[in-house]
Amino acid sequence: FILTFVFLFFLLGFVLSFQGGMGCQLQYLFPMGWSVWVHFFAVEMRSVYLFYTAVKTFTTKMAVAAEMARETGGDAGRWVGNLCVKDIDVDFRLHCVERGVQEALWRFYISPGDLSGCYREGQEGISFIGTIHLVALIVCAAIIVTFFVMLLLSDCPDWRSGKYLAFTFNLEHTTPYRVVSMGLMGYTTMVFGFFAYEATMGDLFFDMQTMVTAGWSDLMAMGGGAMAMMTSHDPPFDYMDSHITSETFNRGGITNMASQSNYSFGLQLNNAILKARCGDSSDLENLVGHKVETPFALDDVRHPKHELAVALRAVDPQYEDIPEVKEIKAPSSGSCCFGGSPRSALLVS
16 A cells, blocks of 8 residues: 555656646646655654554454354464464365455444355354454544645645655644544554453453463554654754755655655754754755855754753853753863763764
8 A cells, every 4th residue: 555655656746747738737736746745655654554554463363363263262372373274174264264354354344144254154243353443444544634634735845845844843743643643542552452351351262361472563563653653753953943944955865755754864964953063064064955154043942951952052152051051061162062071972973
């Protein structure tokens, strides 16, 4: 799905590269640069894809294990993972159950004759695994659509632009983002609680130990995806500063566009700006593609205790009386970055 999505936007970018005809018509629908869409949905939305994939995989594992344990008896844990079943009849049954589970994942309700596979035969009722999977899919789709609209309204010109960098950092502080991130964490807790209850009080034919042992990687992926959404990744500098938003940075080619997150680039920009404020502008000039006469203004009060933020303030005379700055200021009259304590040097290394 992700590769198909990326391919379509590359194709859209190719169409928009032409002047006139269909390219101009599509420009009214997609006034922004196509690279923004590719980067945002291929890289910045990875935590959403991780969450959805983990929900589907975990639900499938538990459903197959429970059904096979119900039919054959024994430990449900032995039916989880890549199996090599030597008994032809049992192997056929396992694949039939897996096929039935895949069909049940796409239904809220199972009626007689709905499934061609061997899952819950003769048991009509709510498809719990389908409900869990489809609700997760709807939530993730709603997140993508919401962020799609917000990105469209931002009118970011290019994935390398400072405006796009500021958009992604600022997005994490918007109400829709905070609501959906907390929703993903709540949903993770609900899914774990449901299977934990069924494992201990219900009739899923496996216990808590089997569930955790067989599905720990998927549970961690679900929690990791939700935590990645909940955790803000603000840089210590003011990303809304006009010097930042008006720049177009050198961020490499297509490989970086499909792999480097804005948070990762923000860390790279942190060190470059700090070195520039201390007199070495080479890294910053490489990132912006031109000579930097005056380093960016970096008066950001969101992270007063952040080490890089403190170090950035340490190069500005107006911050000399702040206690945190005094701790890392060099006692000598040399460079603020290279003539001070080992900790000061570490901050800019």
